[in-house]
Amino acid sequence: MKDNELVLPYKKLFLGGSDNVYGFETVNSIVYEVKFKPTSYIFESYLAFPIDAFEFVISVALNPTGKNPPLDAKIPFTIASIFMDFFQRIPEQVIIYICDSADTRQSARKRKFDQWVEFFKGNEFVKVNTTIIDIDGTRYHNSLIIRKDNPNRLAITEAFINLAEEQDK
Amino acid sequence: MIEITVSPNDRPSSKRAIAFAKELMANKKEMMREAKEDFKKPEFQEMLKKLREINER
Numbered sequence: 735m736k737d738n739e740l741v742l743p744y745k746k747l748f749l750g751g752s753d754n755v756y757g758f759e760t761v762n763s764i765v766y767e768v769k770f771k772p773t774s775y776i777f778e779s780y781l782a783f784p785i786d787a788f789e790f791v792i793s794v795a796l797n798p799t800g801k802n803p804p805l806d807a808k809i810p811f812t813i814a815s816i817f818m819d820f821f822q823r824i825p826e827q828v829i830i831y832i833c834d835s836a837d838t839r840q841s842a843r844k845r846k847f848d849q850w851v852e853f854f855k856g857n858e859f860v861k862v863n864t865t866i867i868d869i870d871g872t873r874y875h876n877s878l879i880i881r882k883d884n885p886n887r888l889a890i891t892e893a894f895i896n897l898a899e900e901q902d903k
Numbered sequence: 904m905i906e907i908t909v910s911p912n913d914r915p916s917s918k919r920a921i922a923f924a925k926e927l928m929a930n931k932k933e934m935m936r937e938a939k940e941d942f943k944k945p946e947f948q949e950m951l952k953k954l955r956e957i958n959e960r
Contacts, residue, residue, distance in 0.1 A: 745957045749950045753934065755941070757950050765951060776926055779919075791931050792912045793938030795947070832927040851904065859904050865911040866924040873911070874924035882905065895909050896942065900917040 744810040754767065754788065756816050758794070764803050765796035768816050773830060780893045785813055786827040788820075813850040817879070821859075826884050833875040844875040851879065862891050864875065864898030 746768075749755040754770040770788035792813065795804060812880055821827065833843040844863075851861060860882050866874040878894045880887050915921070941947050 745954060747950050747954050747957075749946060751946075755947075757947065757954060759951065759954055765942065767941055767947075769934050771930055771934060773927070776923060780923075785939070789927055789930050789934075792936045793936040794939045821906035830927060831952065832924065832931055837951065857905050860907045861904055863906070863908040865909070866916045866920045867911055867914070868921050868924070869915045871915075874928065875942060876924065876927070891907070895907075897920050898909055898911070898916065900920050901914055902917045 741807050741811050743815040744808050746812060746816055746819070747776055749751075754820065756819075758812055760803075760806055760808070762798075762804065762806070764794060764807075767795040768813070770820055770829065771792075777893070780888065780897060783886065783889075785890060788827060788829050790817075790829050790831045810850045810852070817851065821881060825881060826886075827880075828884075828890055829879045831833050831877045831879075833871050844877075847877065851877075860887065860891065862894055864895060866898055 737747075744758040744760060746756050747762045749757060752772070754772075756768040757765060758768075759765045769791045772790065774785055774787045777785055787817070794803060820829075831847055833847065858881060858896050860877045860880050862880075866876065868874070871889040876889065876894075876898070877898070880890060884890070916924075
């Protein structure tokens, strides 16, 4: 792809449901499902006020190629467009993303997620990256995305950072 | 996008933080497992049909 080539996102549709499902299909006929699962309850013991929090997950729903999905320059733009659409539906929300730690590729997945969201332009959003380390050394890379004008932004980001930095004595 | 990255130290996080991460991870795995089942549901198939119609325009 040339630098000056305009990349348009794939068309997406919002299916809704309890997990706020979106879907899109690539040029290779790979169908992706994007979900924003309500996870506000996870924050109940960390914040003194209720928030609308959602965990972002992207999954392959159909892959007729039989191979690993190839790199696709349109996918980051599509993810960014889905994020924007979902933030328009619920502006004062918080989105959380955790990188899968089932194998040792968490760092690669984190880079991929970072690439997806770098297409957010301007200073409208704040992204906070933290790492939680398990007793066995497993690292869980987490990101929180929040609108800059969220009235509870400072308290929410502070709670998120404090949680990651917290250690038992 | 304004980005803030908190560098971890190399010591284990608190039990509370580990529980938080594990809960998110469990949710994620469940949702990824569900994706292939969701695809078979009539509402997902209907959405896909609409998507393909839009893409063909």
